[in-house]
Amino acid sequence: MTQHFPSRQLRFFLTAPSPCPYLPERYERKVFAHLPLSDGASVNDSLTQVGFRRSQNIAYRPACEACTACVSARIPAPDYVFSRSERKAIARNEDLERHLVEAEATMEQFDLLRRYLTTRHADGGMAEMTWPDYVAMVEDTAVRTHIIEYRTKPKDRGPGELVACALVDVMSDGLSLVYSFYDPTQSRRSLGSFVILDHVVQACLTGLPYVYLGYWVRGSEKMDYKVRFSPIELLKPEGWTLVVGGAAKAANDTL
Numbered sequence: 001m002t003q004h005f006p007s008r009q010l011r012f013f014l015t016a017p018s019p020c021p022y023l024p025e026r027y028e029r030k031v032f033a034h035l036p037l038s039d040g041a042s043v044n045d046s047l048t049q050v051g052f053r054r055s056q057n058i059a060y061r062p063a064c065e066a067c068t069a070c071v072s073a074r075i076p077a078p079d080y081v082f083s084r085s086e087r088k089a090i091a092r093n094e095d096l097e098r099h100l101v102e103a104e105a106t107m108e109q110f111d112l113l114r115r116y117l118t119t120r121h122a123d124g125g126m127a128e129m130t131w132p133d134y135v136a137m138v139e140d141t142a143v144r145t146h147i148i149e150y151r152t153k154p155k156d157r158g159p160g161e162l163v164a165c166a167l168v169d170v171m172s173d174g175l176s177l178v179y180s181f182y183d184p185t186q187s188r189r190s191l192g193s194f195v196i197l198d199h200v201v202q203a204c205l206t207g208l209p210y211v212y213l214g215y216w217v218r219g220s221e222k223m224d225y226k227v228r229f230s231p232i233e234l235l236k237p238e239g240w241t242l243v244v245g246g247a248a249k250a251a252n253d254t255l
Contacts, residue, residue, distance in 0.1 A: 010036075010043070014063060022220040026067055032060035040142030045171045051235050053214055054169060054178060056140040062215070070215040072235035073226050074174065075196075076242065077203035077211055080231065086197055089190040097160060098198065099149045105138040107131070109147070109165050112181060119184035121222075137167070137179070144170040145178070150195070164191045168199070174210030175203050196229065 010033045020026040035044055035057045044054055051072040052059040062070040110131055117127050147167055151160035164182035168175055177199060182191035199211050217223040233240045
């Protein structure tokens with residue numbers, strides 16, 4: 001795998017310790033760098049492949065002194081075998097239409113995000129997100145990114161109801177799910193899992209080998225869903241390691 005970094009050396013910074021949003025009584029630190037405007041997409045690709053995540057024009061990764069609970073996770077799309085429950089989740093959402101739209105924030109998306117955060121993450125770091133914050137999250141980027149809107153099929157000439165959104169980076173080797181949110185009242189649909197499964201399908205259709213899920217955090221119920229997908233690859237010190245089934249949770253014990 002060829003990694004690309006700009007001719008001008010990246011400058012990395014370390015944040016001060018702050019309360020961990022995932023694990024109680026722990027503190028987190030992050031190392032981060034500003035993505036260059038000229039070749040931000042290529043640099044973001046290379047950094048993501050070694051465990052970084054993107055937030056606007058910043059790439060970051062955990063740098064905690066006494067904790068290694070955060071582990072990068074990605075799904076190898078061509079090898080993925082859908083379980084019976086996953087096929088049911090896809091079938092339950094066959095009435096939805098997917099729309100790829102430019103990375104431009106809309107008030108309709110923001111209203112859905114606010115309902116999602118209030119219900120599912122009221123005590124999280126994004127709970128107080130404002131409209132300008134959302135605009136920055138979506139539009140402040142130098143990489144190849146877009147939004148996937150999932151809507152019910154329209155009953156008239158207008159658009160269908162917006163039930164889920166995903167902010168997605170298109171990388172050289174996959175799709176990176178930056179952030180997704182959905183209607184918290186439609187629990188029957190399993191929208192969180194469906195969005196990920198749909199992107200596995202889309203990665204296969206476009207010939208991309210991976211779907212990047214961000215960090216699995218061992219011990220965090222909020223992030224535990226990521227290792228339910230199988231097979232999955234976890235980034236260990238020796239590199240990306242394929243794990244299957246329940247072995248994902250045990251794989252991190254040796255990190």
